[in-house]
Amino acid sequence: NAGVTQTPKFRILKIGQSMTLQCTQDMNHNYMYWYRQDPGMGLKLIYYSVGAGITDKGEVPNGYNVSRSTTEDFPLRLELAAPSQTSVYFCASSSGLAAGELFFGEGSRLTVL
């Protein structure tokens, strides 16, 4: 079972460059999330989606954009990368918050130099 798949696993960007982190899930989950995890810290919610065509901001949305055109995919776009965006990014999905269980991808480690 693939579960939640993130690409790329590692990426180095120069300041000001843009890129998209891809996330796809094959569990037919309606809810999808993007978190960032800074060294030694917990998970901070960037954006989330409760279904195709619906997205909402989390705690730290500035500098990011998302779209949800299909149930399976939830890409995260970084515009004008900054060193403060150096982090590990996790995508997660859930069938619905009543169950509470989030399934996480393996993470994408991004470094902005």
Place this chain on the structure above:
Amino acid sequence: GQQLNQSPQSMFIQEGEDVSMNCTSSSIFNTWLWYKQDPGEGPVLLIALYKAGELTSNGRLTAQFGITRKDSFLNISASIPSDVGIYFCAGRLQGAQKLVFGQGTRLTINP
């Protein structure tokens, strides 16, 4: 935003020892969850709690949903090397569509 205070931030123990960690909040949560993150991996759900006072076990792990609904604890008995990792608590407020995560407890085990 909402915050969960998770403690301790780190633990260094001997193999075979029991471990206890907890999360507290000033807010009332409807759901408490405990996740474990292995190095280089995403978090994986260990235990989910849905009712105040609920006590749930998963092998050597036991977690409880506090009576006040503002706290939860996780115990690990007879620790083994594969218990090493970061443990996160997470909570869901009533009606919320997203979880709030604690800052994690990093567990290190000396053989």
